Amino acid sequence: MNEFRHQPLYDEWVVIAPNRTRKPPIESEPPTQTEISDPFLSGNEGKTPPEIYAIRENQSIAASWKTRVFPNKFPLLALETPPVRSMNGVYSSIGGFGAHEMVIDQQKPNKHLCLFSAEEFRDLMLTFRERFSALYQDRRFASVTAFKNQGIKAGNTIAHSHSQIVALPFIAPNLAKQIETSREHYNRVGRCLLCDQIASEEEKKLRVLTRGRYFTAFAPFASRFEFEAWIAPNVHNSSFTLLTKDSLSDLGETLEWCAKRLGIALENPDMNLLLFTEPPKRDHYKADYFHHIDRFFHWHIELLPRSRASGGFELASGCRINPIAPETYASYLKDIII
Numbered sequence: 001m002n003e004f005r006h007q008p009l010y011d012e013w014v015v016i017a018p019n020r021t022r023k024p025p026i027e028s029e030p031p032t033q034t035e036i037s038d039p040f041l042s043g044n045e046g047k048t049p050p051e052i053y054a055i056r057e058n059q060s061i062a063a064s065w066k067t068r069v070f071p072n073k074f075p076l077l078a079l080e081t082p083p084v085r086s087m088n089g090v091y092s093s094i095g096g097f098g099a100h101e102m103v104i105d106q107q108k109p110n111k112h113l114c115l116f117s118a119e120e121f122r123d124l125m126l127t128f129r130e131r132f133s134a135l136y137q138d139r140r141f142a143s144v145t146a147f148k149n150q151g152i153k154a155g156n157t158i159a160h161s162h163s164q165i166v167a168l169p170f171i172a173p174n175l176a177k178q179i180e181t182s183r184e185h186y187n188r189v190g191r192c193l194l195c196d197q198i199a200s201e202e203e204k205k206l207r208v209l210t211r212g213r214y215f216t217a218f219a220p221f222a223s224r225f226e227f228e229a230w231i232a233p234n235v236h237n238s239s240f241t242l243l244t245k246d247s248l249s250d251l252g253e254t255l256e257w258c259a260k261r262l263g264i265a266l267e268n269p270d271m272n273l274l275l276f277t278e279p280p281k282r283d284h285y286k287a288d289y290f291h292h293i294d295r296f297f298h299w300h301i302e303l304l305p306r307s308r309a310s311g312g313f314e315l316a317s318g319c320r321i322n323p324i325a326p327e328t329y330a331s332y333l334k335d336i337i338i
């Protein structure tokens with residue numbers, strides 16, 4: 001049974017997941033799966049756990065899906081695990097309660113994230129939005145995160161192109177940190193931190209990659225990874241669940257713009273796509289925790305190419321080393337003609 005364990009020295013929660021070893025670790029690129037062995041191909045819908053959500057070309061044809069969502073067969077967290085907290089001296093742990101969903105985002109088994117079309121990104125974002133809205137209705141969850149691991153350096157272990165959604169009984173530590181830094185900035189200057197970053201990038205033009213009607217993609221000033229790109233709404237918006245039909249296409253086009261150019265610049269790199277958004281408001285948090293969160297928190301997506309593993313200095317110091325300045329690669333990406 002998986003569980004959350006707390007490391008008091010770092011004040012950090014870790015998921016201890018012994019059943020993950022049932023999935024054999026892959027040492028090279030995932031193999032191309034055949035129609036027989038790949039349960040995620042269209043026509044093999046009966047081989048997956050029961051479907052939770054799907055976008056279909058034709059509702060009456062099961063195999064005509066563009067995206068399909070179902071529970072992960074090897075979940076990091078499970079609804080069946082009671083979220084019981086236990087203390088043992090300085091150590092505390094909580095049962096690994098949560099939801100872990102697979103999103104099959106491609107009929108083609110091995111399509112690289114950098115080759116996704118704007119429409120495919122749009123369908124993936126619509127799927128994320130629908131699942132976030134549904135999971136937010138379940139009051140047992142305090143935060144939801146969505147991500148895609150492309151390639152083994154990004155943690156991928158399954159050959160067929162897919163994304164994942166995880167719902168947690170607490171606010172995920174990375175999200176909680178963003179909430180605190182955004183709150184502190186808002187309390188100090190009365191504005192949203194990411195709005196201020198986007199305005200600064202717009203003014204300087206050095207690191208803006210592309211700006212559409214609804215979204216801006218930019219290389220963050222302190223990018224931690226080579227060719228890191230962030231995508232955020234132009235106009236302040238705290239929650240990804242509020243994404244409108246109009247803006248979905250623009251988001252798909254902005255993601256395609258970035259992914260295509262990263263694919264050309266880095267020859268289809270291993271990469272993570274991460275989504276950060278305002279968590280649902282829950283009563284068990286302090287009364288003022290969510291006060292003005294819709295004003296100071298700004299949802300966004302991060303594309304993080306993973307060209308190398310972290311070294312000792314990075315692990316010991318907590319400072320990432322990025323060998324290329326964001327303004328340099330921003331200019332390089334903008335010069336790529338497609």
Ligand SMILES: [Zn+2]
Pocket residue numbers: 192193194195196235236237296297298
């Ligand atoms: Zn904002």
